[in-house]
Amino acid sequence: MDADMIVIGAGLAGLQCARRAQRSGHSVIVLDAEDAVGGRVRTDHVDGFLCDRGFQLLNPAYPSVRQWIDTSALELQTFGFGVVVRSGQDTTTLAHPIRYPHYALGTLRSELTSMSELVALARWLAPTLLRPSTALRQARDQTLRASFDAAGLTGRLRHDVLDTFLSGVLADSSGDGSANYARLLLRFFALAAPGLPHDGMQALPEQMAATLAEPVRLLTAARDLQETSDGVQVATDNGTIQARAAVVAVGSQDVSGLTNLSTPVTRGLTTWWFRAPERPQAGPFLMVDASRPGGGPAGPIWHTAVVSEAAPSYAPTGQHLVQATTLLDQPDGFASEGEVRRDLERLYQAPTQDWEVLFHHVVPHALPAQPPPLKNRHPKWPGSRILVTGDHRGTGSIDGAIISGDRAARVVMDFLTP
Ligand SMILES: Cc1cc2nc3c(=O)[nH]c(=O)nc-3n(C[C@H](O)[C@H](O)[C@H](O)COP(=O)(O)OP(=O)(O)OC[C@H]3O[C@@H](n4cnc5c(N)ncnc54)[C@H](O)[C@@H]3O)c2cc1C
Known part of the structure; x- marks a missing residue:
C-alpha cells in the first residue's frame, strides 16, 4: 500500500x-x-491585480473557519456590513446603523424598508439569529419564495433587497432554494463582515x-x-x-x-474583472441592482463592487478593481463585454470606455443547488x-x-x- x-x-x-x-x-x-x-x-494575478476565479468572500464567522483556519495570517480585508441598492435612478446604502451611524437615518427612512416589512423580516430571521440549531430544527423548511410569502415579506425589502442579494449569493434567481439555508447565510453575514485575504482567496x-x-x-x-x-x-x-x-x-x-x-x-455564474483608472464608487459595499420592476436587475449584472475599496491589496496603488457578476440561470448570463460595460455605466453613472477587462471567469458549476x-x-x-x-x-x-x-x-x- x-x-x-x-x-x-x-x-x-x-x-x-x-x-x-x-x-x-x-x-x-x-x-x-x-x-x-x-x-x-x-486567484489569477495580472499586472498587480488579484482576480479570484469568480468573485467570492470568506466569512470569518463560519464555524469551520473559526475552528481550523488561521484568519489572522490571511490578513482579511473586510467588506462593509451593508449593501448599496440601485433601483432605477435611486441609489440607497442600507448599512448596519451602529457601525455606520451616518447611514442610519437613510437606512431607516429608505423606501426600501417599511416598518411592517422590517417586523416581518425580524419574525423570519430572529430565531435563526439567536438560536440557530433549535430554530432550524423547528422551522419546516420550504422554498425561499414560499417562506417569504408566509412571513408577510411581500414588499420592496423582500423583492429589491433580499431576493436580489440572495439570488446573487446563491447563483440562483428562481426563489426555489432552501429558506433555512438562506436564513443561515444571512446569520453569518450578521455575525461578521466577510472579506478577502491580502494575497487573494x-x-x-x-x-x-x-x-x-x-x-x-x-x-x-x-x-x-x-x-x-x-x-x-x-x-x-x-x-x-x-x-x-x-x-x-x-x-x-x-x-x-x-x-x-x-x-x-449545480448553479453557474460569471465574473467580469475590470481595471478602472478612476474610482467609480466610494465605500466597501457590494452593490445589487434591483432596477427591474418587482426586483432583480434591469441588465445582466446582479451585483458589482469596487473590490479594491474593501481589499486594497487587490489592485496596485492608485488603480481600482471592479467586479461584475452575471447569473447563468438567466438568458443574459452570457452577456457580451459591450452589454456588461453599458450596464456598469448605468449602475455607476460613470463612463467605462477607459476600463480594461482583466478577466472574464465563467464558472458553470459554481455552487450545488440547495433545495x-x-x-x-x-x-x-x-x-x-x-x-x-x-x-x-x-x-x-x-x-x-x-x-x-x-x-x-x-x-x-x-x-x-x-
Ligand atoms: C464563483 C464562486 C463564488 C462563490 N462564492 C462563495 C462565497 O462567497 N462564500 C462561500 O462560502 N462559498 C462560495 N463559493 C463556494 C465555495 O467556493 C465552494 O463551495 C468550495 O470551494 C467547494 O470546495 P470543494 O472542495 O467541495 O470542491 P472544489 O473546489 O470543486 O474542489 C474539487 C477539486 O477536485 C479536483 N478534481 C476533479 N476531478 C479530479 C480528478 N479526476 N482527479 C484529481 N482531481 C480532480 C479539481 O481540480 C478541484 O481542485 C463560491 C464558489 C464559486 C465558484
Missing part, C-alpha cells in the same frame, strides 16, 4: 479531509488534476495545504478508481496508486466520472472503501466544503481503525 488514504481533489473539502486524517496519524496522498490547490478557490487553500506532510500531487488526474480485495486502486497518468481507502472530493460535475453516483444539480429541505447531508459511500465528499455533500459554501471534508476523514478513519 502507498498510503492509508488517498484523497482525490485538493479543493477545500479534500484538503481538510487530508489534514484531519494526517493529524490522527494516518498517511495520506492527495491528488489534483489542476496545477495548484484550491479547486473553485483560485487562493491563500486560504494554500494555508491548508501547507500543513500536509506530503505535498499535493498536482497535474495528477485520477482516471479510474477501483476497489480491490483489501483497498483501492487509482489509475493516474503518472501511474497507479494503492491505498486502504479513498475519498473522492471532486466538484459536483466530476463525481459521476469516478463513481456510480449521479451528478448533483429544501436543508438536510445535514453526510459523505456518501458508493462502495465499501470509497467515500464521496465535497460541498455537494454539505452546503454549497466554503464552510460546507470544509465541514464535509472533515466529516469524511472521521468516517474513513473509523472504518480504517479496527
Whole structure:
C-alpha cells in the first residue's frame, strides 16, 4: 500500500479531509488534476491585480473557519456590513446603523424598508439569529419564495433587497432554494463582515495545504478508481496508486466520472474583472441592482463592487478593481463585454470606455443547488472503501466544503481503525 488514504481533489473539502486524517496519524496522498490547490478557490494575478476565479468572500464567522483556519495570517480585508441598492435612478446604502451611524437615518427612512416589512423580516430571521440549531430544527423548511410569502415579506425589502442579494449569493434567481439555508447565510453575514485575504482567496487553500506532510500531487488526474480485495486502486497518468481507502472530493460535475453516483444539480455564474483608472464608487459595499420592476436587475449584472475599496491589496496603488457578476440561470448570463460595460455605466453613472477587462471567469458549476429541505447531508459511500465528499455533500459554501471534508476523514478513519 502507498498510503492509508488517498484523497482525490485538493479543493477545500479534500484538503481538510487530508489534514484531519494526517493529524490522527494516518498517511495520506492527495491528488489534483489542476496545477495548484484550491479547486473553485483560485486567484489569477495580472499586472498587480488579484482576480479570484469568480468573485467570492470568506466569512470569518463560519464555524469551520473559526475552528481550523488561521484568519489572522490571511490578513482579511473586510467588506462593509451593508449593501448599496440601485433601483432605477435611486441609489440607497442600507448599512448596519451602529457601525455606520451616518447611514442610519437613510437606512431607516429608505423606501426600501417599511416598518411592517422590517417586523416581518425580524419574525423570519430572529430565531435563526439567536438560536440557530433549535430554530432550524423547528422551522419546516420550504422554498425561499414560499417562506417569504408566509412571513408577510411581500414588499420592496423582500423583492429589491433580499431576493436580489440572495439570488446573487446563491447563483440562483428562481426563489426555489432552501429558506433555512438562506436564513443561515444571512446569520453569518450578521455575525461578521466577510472579506478577502491580502494575497487573494487562493491563500486560504494554500494555508491548508501547507500543513500536509506530503505535498499535493498536482497535474495528477485520477482516471479510474477501483476497489480491490483489501483497498483501492487509482489509475493516474503518472501511474497507479494503492491505498486502504479513498475519498473522492471532486466538484459536483466530476463525481459521476469516478463513481456510480449521479451528478448533483449545480448553479453557474460569471465574473467580469475590470481595471478602472478612476474610482467609480466610494465605500466597501457590494452593490445589487434591483432596477427591474418587482426586483432583480434591469441588465445582466446582479451585483458589482469596487473590490479594491474593501481589499486594497487587490489592485496596485492608485488603480481600482471592479467586479461584475452575471447569473447563468438567466438568458443574459452570457452577456457580451459591450452589454456588461453599458450596464456598469448605468449602475455607476460613470463612463467605462477607459476600463480594461482583466478577466472574464465563467464558472458553470459554481455552487450545488440547495433545495429544501436543508438536510445535514453526510459523505456518501458508493462502495465499501470509497467515500464521496465535497460541498455537494454539505452546503454549497466554503464552510460546507470544509465541514464535509472533515466529516469524511472521521468516517474513513473509523472504518480504517479496527
Ligand atoms: C464563483 C464562486 C463564488 C462563490 N462564492 C462563495 C462565497 O462567497 N462564500 C462561500 O462560502 N462559498 C462560495 N463559493 C463556494 C465555495 O467556493 C465552494 O463551495 C468550495 O470551494 C467547494 O470546495 P470543494 O472542495 O467541495 O470542491 P472544489 O473546489 O470543486 O474542489 C474539487 C477539486 O477536485 C479536483 N478534481 C476533479 N476531478 C479530479 C480528478 N479526476 N482527479 C484529481 N482531481 C480532480 C479539481 O481540480 C478541484 O481542485 C463560491 C464558489 C464559486 C465558484
